[in-house]
Amino acid sequence: MTTKKEKIANGYFQCNKRERAAFELGIKLGALFHQFIGAPVSEENADILAKAMEKTTERQAYVKSAQVRINLERSKVKKEKGIFEYTTLTEDMIEAKVLVEFDGVRAKGVLKYIEELNYPLMYIDKLDY
Amino acid sequence: MTTKKEKIANGYFQCNKRERAAFELGIKLGALFHQFIGAPVSEENADILAKAMEKTTERQAYVKSAQVRINLERSKVKKEKGIFEYTTLTEDMIEAKVLVEFDGVRAKGVLKYIEELNYPLMYIDKLDY
Amino acid sequence: MTTKKEKIANGYFQCNKRERAAFELGIKLGALFHQFIGAPVSEENADILAKAMEKTTERQAYVKSAQVRINLERSKVKKEKGIFEYTTLTEDMIEAKVLVEFDGVRAKGVLKYIEELNYPLMYIDKLDY
Amino acid sequence: MTTKKEKIANGYFQCNKRERAAFELGIKLGALFHQFIGAPVSEENADILAKAMEKTTERQAYVKSAQVRINLERSKVKKEKGIFEYTTLTEDMIEAKVLVEFDGVRAKGVLKYIEELNYPLMYIDKLDY
Numbered sequence: 001m002t003t004k005k006e007k008i009a010n011g012y013f014q015c016n017k018r019e020r021a022a023f024e025l026g027i028k029l030g031a032l033f034h035q036f037i038g039a040p041v042s043e044e045n046a047d048i049l050a051k052a053m054e055k056t057t058e059r060q061a062y063v064k065s066a067q068v069r070i071n072l073e074r075s076k077v078k079k080e081k082g083i084f085e086y087t088t089l090t091e092d093m094i095e096a097k098v099l100v101e102f103d104g105v106r107a108k109g110v111l112k113y114i115e116e117l118n119y120p121l122m123y124i125d126k127l128d129y
Numbered sequence: 130m131t132t133k134k135e136k137i138a139n140g141y142f143q144c145n146k147r148e149r150a151a152f153e154l155g156i157k158l159g160a161l162f163h164q165f166i167g168a169p170v171s172e173e174n175a176d177i178l179a180k181a182m183e184k185t186t187e188r189q190a191y192v193k194s195a196q197v198r199i200n201l202e203r204s205k206v207k208k209e210k211g212i213f214e215y216t217t218l219t220e221d222m223i224e225a226k227v228l229v230e231f232d233g234v235r236a237k238g239v240l241k242y243i244e245e246l247n248y249p250l251m252y253i254d255k256l257d258y
Numbered sequence: 259m260t261t262k263k264e265k266i267a268n269g270y271f272q273c274n275k276r277e278r279a280a281f282e283l284g285i286k287l288g289a290l291f292h293q294f295i296g297a298p299v300s301e302e303n304a305d306i307l308a309k310a311m312e313k314t315t316e317r318q319a320y321v322k323s324a325q326v327r328i329n330l331e332r333s334k335v336k337k338e339k340g341i342f343e344y345t346t347l348t349e350d351m352i353e354a355k356v357l358v359e360f361d362g363v364r365a366k367g368v369l370k371y372i373e374e375l376n377y378p379l380m381y382i383d384k385l386d387y
Numbered sequence: 388m389t390t391k392k393e394k395i396a397n398g399y400f401q402c403n404k405r406e407r408a409a410f411e412l413g414i415k416l417g418a419l420f421h422q423f424i425g426a427p428v429s430e431e432n433a434d435i436l437a438k439a440m441e442k443t444t445e446r447q448a449y450v451k452s453a454q455v456r457i458n459l460e461r462s463k464v465k466k467e468k469g470i471f472e473y474t475t476l477t478e479d480m481i482e483a484k485v486l487v488e489f490d491g492v493r494a495k496g497v498l499k500y501i502e503e504l505n506y507p508l509m510y511i512d513k514l515d516y
Binding site: 003005006009031035036038039040041042044045049051052053055056057058059060061062082083084086 | 261263264267289293294296297298299300302303306307309310313314315316317318319320340341342344
């Protein structure tokens with residue numbers, strides 16, 4: 001069921017359903033990345049932080065599901081214990097999968113650090129499947 | 130000219146050029162919003178903050194240009210002077226236009242607070258024009 | 259036990275223990291506020307987001323404990339269901355208590371929206387108790 | 388001149404003037420760090436981003452001045468041109484000095500990456516001088 005508010009919102013868009021799904025997916029990956037980068041993270045809180053990243057993403061418009069993994073292996077933080085032994089969440093540590101659906105069109109996107117690019121790539125893995 | 134790195138990146142995508150442009154546009158709007166929301170803002174620094182928002186957006190992949198306006202009229206902050214007379218950047222204060230171009234396809238997006246939705250809508254204003 | 263790294267860090271400070279505890283407390287409250295403001299929030303994810311805010315705060319240097327409550331009553335979001343029925347975390351929704359301890363000196367701080375100030379005040383509630 | 392709102396705010400604090408200045412300084416450094424970490428940065432926009440960081444900091448309560456430098460030398464980004472040749476602002480790239488004054492007490496703080504700590508240290512450089 002499309003609500004009245006959704007119909008109003010849809011009126012602003014100049015694109016087809018597939019393009020809309022791609023756009024919505026992009027928004028969510030951009031948001032996920034820039035909202036949480038910099039959060040203090042360690043082995044002790046990585047799971048709960050990842051969970052919050054999933055749940056805040058899933059709460060947004062058109063998101064069906066989100067999976068987030070924080071890869072601490074990439075972190076500069078040593079295993080030694082101590083007051084300074086945590087790090088801030090950086091671009092290379094996030095692995096995320098987000099699934100959006102707009103008007104029957106599903107789009108699945110990935111955020112992942114690609115070694116050969118030295119870059120946290122966000123890409124469309126599947127569209128309209 | 131497509132660089133070697135861009136070709137590698139393109140290999141990850143399962144979509145056409147228009148969908149890619151829409152996706153890249155979504156990323157930039159989501160990033161813009163979530164990176165800067167919460168920044169302390171007042172009449173004295175709104176212009177420089179808006180400029181930084183434009184320039185950080187323009188530095189990202191496939192962005193041709195970005196325009197940002199911070200609408201302080203919406204702010205709860207009163208005109209009185211004083212130590213607490215500033216606010217934090219909220220979703221209803223940002224008006225942004227971003228233009229991306231991927232492989233010849235241009236996509237223009239807008240972020241704007243829509244009164245009747247009570248929501249900061251991000252939408253595709255023009256695609257492949 | 260003060261580690262070698264802590265001793266090195268302490269060498270940079272020009273202040274007494276109480277002032278140091280106050281400073282560390284300020285850092286944590288400023289960080290908490292600006293890291294998470296803007297996160298998408300609703301009744302469905304407020305608890306997990308608050309938990310992540312607590313756990314990322316507790317992971318930082320000298321923090322003993324943190325308690326965070328997200329007050330959705332303040333939110334503009336209506337109870338109606340729908341795709342746009344969530345909001346972003348704003349300054350007036352966060353209620354946080356953070357306890358730090360530096361070299362035996364405890365400092366307890368609060369972040370709370372004070373109606374008569376129209377301002378999210380961060381203050382030292384107790385010091386060296 | 389202390390305004391009525393400031394007096395109300397001061398009533399919440401259980402500490403002396405020096406401790407208050409130290410606390411306010413901590414807030415500003417924590418805020419600066421966590422608000423802007425993750426912003427896209429390159430040689431082309433580092434200056435304007437640093438300027439916005441200064442101006443948003445200066446707008447906050449009790450801040451007299453702020454200086455921010457973004458050290459791109461630390462960045463992983465290569466000098467080659469290309470679509471992916473920018474990075475996100477990380478903890479090791481920020482060098483900031485902030486001066487606050489509360490009721491005649493000045494506190495100067497620094498945020499700086501300390502190599503031997505492998506940590507972005509925030510410290511009180513001078514207090515009540």
